[in-house]
Amino acid sequence: MVEIRKMLIEMKNISELMLDLAYSSVLYNLQDVAEEVVYLEERIDKLNAEVQIKAVEMAINDKNAAKAVAMIRLAYYIENIADAAVMVAKTVLDGGSVHPVLRKSFEESEVTIVMQRVSPNSILAGKTLGEIKLASETGMWVIAVRRGDRWIFGPTEHTKIMPGDVLIARGHPEGVEHFINICEGREREL
Amino acid sequence: MVEIRKMLIEMKNISELMLDLAYSSVLYNLQDVAEEVVYLEERIDKLNAEVQIKAVEMAINDKNAAKAVAMIRLAYYIENIADAAVMVAKTVLDGGSVHPVLRKSFEESEVTIVMQRVSPNSILAGKTLGEIKLASETGMWVIAVRRGDRWIFGPTEHTKIMPGDVLIARGHPEGVEHFINICEGREREL
Numbered sequence: 001m002v003e004i005r006k007m008l009i010e011m012k013n014i015s016e017l018m019l020d021l022a023y024s025s026v027l028y029n030l031q032d033v034a035e036e037v038v039y040l041e042e043r044i045d046k047l048n049a050e051v052q053i054k055a056v057e058m059a060i061n062d063k064n065a066a067k068a069v070a071m072i073r074l075a076y077y078i079e080n081i082a083d084a085a086v087m088v089a090k091t092v093l094d095g096g097s098v099h100p101v102l103r104k105s106f107e108e109s110e111v112t113i114v115m116q117r118v119s120p121n122s123i124l125a126g127k128t129l130g131e132i133k134l135a136s137e138t139g140m141w142v143i144a145v146r147r148g149d150r151w152i153f154g155p156t157e158h159t160k161i162m163p164g165d166v167l168i169a170r171g172h173p174e175g176v177e178h179f180i181n182i183c184e185g186r187e188r189e190l
Numbered sequence: 191m192v193e194i195r196k197m198l199i200e201m202k203n204i205s206e207l208m209l210d211l212a213y214s215s216v217l218y219n220l221q222d223v224a225e226e227v228v229y230l231e232e233r234i235d236k237l238n239a240e241v242q243i244k245a246v247e248m249a250i251n252d253k254n255a256a257k258a259v260a261m262i263r264l265a266y267y268i269e270n271i272a273d274a275a276v277m278v279a280k281t282v283l284d285g286g287s288v289h290p291v292l293r294k295s296f297e298e299s300e301v302t303i304v305m306q307r308v309s310p311n312s313i314l315a316g317k318t319l320g321e322i323k324l325a326s327e328t329g330m331w332v333i334a335v336r337r338g339d340r341w342i343f344g345p346t347e348h349t350k351i352m353p354g355d356v357l358i359a360r361g362h363p364e365g366v367e368h369f370i371n372i373c374e375g376r377e378r379e380l
Binding site: 004005008009012013016019066067070071073074076077078080081083084087088091098099101102104105106108109110111133135136137138139141157171172174175178 | 194195198199202203206209256257260261263264266267268270271273274277278281288289291292294295296298299300301323325326327328329331347361362364365368
């Protein structure tokens with residue numbers, strides 16, 4: 001039961017990351033980010049299948065059908081969200097370039113996604129995301145970090161930010177300017 | 191073309207609000223919030239149909255098939271996300287109560303949703319969301335306001351917060367404590 005709940009939480013977290021990454025991949029035409037969305041979908045499928053099995057096994061033991069059905073349904077809803085994220089990401093993977101009209105639509109939407117390099121002067125350089133509390137101080141939430149030619153997707157509070165890292169963050173438009181200034185080292189206080 | 195882009199942006203914004211509201215309705219067993227999700231879906235359906243018509247009309251004029259197809263597809267992806275939100279909200283509307291296991295799963299997920307009443311002592315009381323910049327100062331983004339027995343869904347920067355209002359906000363877990371203290375008037379600085 002605890003195990004199934006953990007799987008559902010992981011599925012929900014992954015599906016949310018997938019949507020943000022899918023929009024990012026379109027906005028900045030990032031093939032590798034779009035590929036990550038497809039990769040995460042495999043994880044979602046696997047978790048969905050496991051939730052179904054574990055939930056039915058649980059029902060056989062505790063005779064509580066409603067609980068098992070609630071869990072199976074939730075996993076199914078989340079899987080649908082993940083599928084939609086994959087559809088968005090596939091516009092980047094389907095060869096050809098993403099039509100500018102899509103990019104424009106995403107740029108002007110309420111949930112903002114920004115990509116910004118961390119300057120060596122930035123107060124973020126050398127700190128973990130947990131230390132700097134960027135999310136609660138700027139409203140911008142880091143969803144991916146590019147370091148050289150590799151990516152860290154869904155960084156945790158333990159992820160250390162290095163000078164030169166490129167951050168992709170999502171958040172409310174009102175936090176964008178502060179976030180960019182912090183990354184560029186123009187503002188030295190959070 | 192500008193008109194179609196505006197419709198796509200509105201669709202994307204609504205679909206994101208729908209997901210947040212759907213999760214909120216499950217977390218706090220809010221029938222009227224779940225009903226709003228279903229209502230917003232009708233708006234999404236209408237916009238989707240309009241995007242299809244306008245995009246094809248545009249293609250007939252400018253002979254640019256790729257652009258029209260990109261727009262129609264994006265609208266379709268967003269509609270899928272909206273449909274998933276409705277499925278989540280329907281667990282609240284389908285009579286019976288939401289199974290506690292769903293609530294538990296949402297409570298522990300990375301995207302946090304909090305419901306909190308605004309005390310008369312709170313610095314938020316009497317200010318618009320634009321004035322207080324709650325999102326960029328706490329990382330918590332107000333998605334709904336309950337005032338007496340009515341709701342304001344998807345409030346804007348012009349929405350004024352009144353003492354006694356109940357706010358539903360979504361954001362990163364690290365911002366929750368500050369947000370609650372601000373609402374309760376225990377902290378007087380953002």
